[in-house]
Amino acid sequence: MNPRLEKLDAAILILVAVGAAFVPFVLSGYEIKLATTITIQAGFAVALGLVVGPAGLTSIGHAAFYGVAAYLLAMLAPPDGPADLLPTALAAIAAAAACAAVVGAISIRSRGMYFILMTLAFGQLGYHFFNDTGIAGTSDGVYVNFRPELHLPWTDVSFDKAPAFYGFVYVVVLAVIAACWWLRRSAFGSILLAARDNEARTRAFGFSPYRVRLAAFVISGAMAGAMGYLTAAQHGYVAPQMLAWHASAFALVMVLIGGKDTTSGPAVGAIVLLLAEEFLQRWTEHWLIGIGLIIVVAVIAAPKGLVPFAARLLNSRQARHG
Numbered sequence: 001m002n003p004r005l006e007k008l009d010a011a012i013l014i015l016v017a018v019g020a021a022f023v024p025f026v027l028s029g030y031e032i033k034l035a036t037t038i039t040i041q042a043g044f045a046v047a048l049g050l051v052v053g054p055a056g057l058t059s060i061g062h063a064a065f066y067g068v069a070a071y072l073l074a075m076l077a078p079p080d081g082p083a084d085l086l087p088t089a090l091a092a093i094a095a096a097a098a099c100a101a102v103v104g105a106i107s108i109r110s111r112g113m114y115f116i117l118m119t120l121a122f123g124q125l126g127y128h129f130f131n132d133t134g135i136a137g138t139s140d141g142v143y144v145n146f147r148p149e150l151h152l153p154w155t156d157v158s159f160d161k162a163p164a165f166y167g168f169v170y171v172v173v174l175a176v177i178a179a180c181w182w183l184r185r186s187a188f189g190s191i192l193l194a195a196r197d198n199e200a201r202t203r204a205f206g207f208s209p210y211r212v213r214l215a216a217f218v219i220s221g222a223m224a225g226a227m228g229y230l231t232a233a234q235h236g237y238v239a240p241q242m243l244a245w246h247a248s249a250f251a252l253v254m255v256l257i258g259g260k261d262t263t264s265g266p267a268v269g270a271i272v273l274l275l276a277e278e279f280l281q282r283w284t285e286h287w288l289i290g291i292g293l294i295i296v297v298a299v300i301a302a303p304k305g306l307v308p309f310a311a312r313l314l315n316s317r318q319a320r321h322g
Contacts (some may be wrong), residue, residue, distance in 0.1 A: 001031070005262065005311040013177065016271070024163035032162040033234075036169050038274045040230045041174035043114060045254040045266035047223035049055040050180050052252065053260040054189050055216045056196035060248045061103060061119030062224050065096040066124035067243030069225030070232035074142045082146035082158070083140060089229055096225020097218050099126075104217035108210060123245050131240035136160055141239030142230050159233070170231055176223050181263045183219070192216055257298050259305020268306055272298075 014101035025036045044066060068094035076091060077083040086245040104291035131139045147165065150157035159165040183189050190202035195202045202209050232238045239245065254273055259265025276294050300308030 002311065003317055005308060006310045008188050008314065009262040009264045009307060010181075011050070012268065016267060017174060017177075018263070022300045023170075024166055025229070027210050028161070032166050036166045036234055037231075038271055039169050040227050040234065040253070041164070041254070041274060042267040043176045043230075043271040044227040045251050045270045046177050046180050046259070046263060047220050047227065048248075048251050049255045049258075049266035050183065050212075050220045050223075052255050053262075054192040054196065055213050055254070057108070057213060057217065058116050058252070059119045059220075059240075060116055060245055060252065061107075061121075061123030061126075062221065062251060063245070063247035064103070064123040064233070065221040065224040065245050066228035067099050067126060067130070067238070067240070068099050069093060069096040070238045071136045071142070073148070073229050074144050075136050075236045076145065077144050079145055081148040084148045085148035089196055089226070092229040093225045096228065097222035099270065100218045100221020100224075101214070102215045104221070108213050108217060111237045119248075120245055121244060123248055127240050127243040127245075130243060137238070137245055141237055141241060144238065147236070152170055159234055164296075167236070172226060172230060176197035176226065177263060177267065179223070183216075183267070184263060188212070188215070231253065235240060243291055253295060257295065257302075257306060259302075259307040259309075262305070262307045264305040265305045272306070296310050 020039060023032060026269050027035060027138045037148055044062075048062050049057055049060065051062075072092040073083065073088055103119065103122045106124065107115055130136060134303070136142055147159045149159070150168075151231065157164075158305070159168050191202065191207050191212050194205075195212055201207045228242065231242070250273075254264040254269035256269070257273065258267065258269030273291065273294070277291060280290040284290070298306065
C-alpha cells in the first residue's frame with residue numbers, strides 16, 4: 001500500500017473512532033439508535049472488505065452469515081427474560097463461522113463470476129431456508145423480546161438503554177476493525193495479497209492459496225455473524241430479508257464506495273451511504289434515486305474508493321506545493 005494512503009487510512013480510523021466515542025455524550029434518543037445502526041453496518045462492511053480487498057473474493061452471500069447469527073440469538077433467547085450474552089454470542093459467531101467454512105470450502109474452488117454466483121446461491125439458500133421452513137418463526141420474522149445481558153460473577157450488565165448498548169456495540173466493532181487492520185498488515189495478510197496477485201509464486205513459496213483464502217473467508221464470516229447478533233439485539237426482530245442477496249450487495253457497495261484496499265474505506269462507505277439514506281428519506285419518498293445517483297457519482301469520480309481518492313488529492317496538493 002502507498003505510504004500516504006496507509007497513513008490516511010490510519011488517520012481516518014482514529015478520527016472516526018474518537019468521534020464515535022463521543023456519540024452517547026452529544027446525541028440522544030433516535031440519533032443514538034441511528035449511530036448504533038451505522039456502527040454495526042460499518043463493522044459488517046469492514047468484515048466483508050477483508051475478503052473483497054486482500055483476498056480478492058467478491059462475495060454476494062455474506063448476509064447469510066450475518067442473518068444466521070441473528071436467527072441463532074432469536075432461537076436461543078428465552079421468551080420471558082434476557083439471554084445470557086456470552087454463550088449466545090459465542091454460539092451465534094461459531095454458527096456463522098461454520099456456515100462460512102462450508103460455503104467457502106465449496107465456493108473458493110471457483111473463481112471470478114463463478115465464485116460470485118456460488119456465494120449468491122448460498123445466500124439465497126439461507127434466505128429461503130428461514131423464509132420457507134418456519135424453523136425459526138414465520139416468513140414475517142421472529143422477535144427477540146429482551147436484549148441479552150452480560151452475566152458476570154459479581155454483577156449483571158444490562159444493555160436496555162440506548163447509550164449502554166451503543167457503548168457495547170462500539171467496543172465490539174472497534175475490536176473487529178482493529179483485527180482487520182492487523183490482519184491486513186500481518187504475514188497472513190501478505191500471503192493473501194500474494195495469492196491474489198500471483199498464485200503460482202505463492203505456491204512456489206510453499207503456501208496454499210486455497211487454504212489462506214478459506215481462512216480469511218471464515219474469519220470474515222465470523223465477524224459478519226457478530227454484526228448480525230448485534231443487529232438482532234438492537235432491533236429485537238429478525239427477518240429472512242437479513243439473509244437476502246440485496247443485504248450482501250448493499251454491504252459490498254459500502255466496501256467499493258469507500259475503498260476495498262483500505263480498512264477505513266468500508267467504514268467510510270457505510271457512514272456515507274447510511275447518512276445519505278437517512279437524510280434523503282426525510283426529504284423525499286424517492287430517496288432510492290438519490291442513493292443511486294450518489295453511487296454513480298462516487299464510482300465515476302473515485303473508481304478505487306473515496307479513501308484512495310482522498311489520498312490521491314493529498315498527493316497532488318503536496319506535489320503542487322512541493
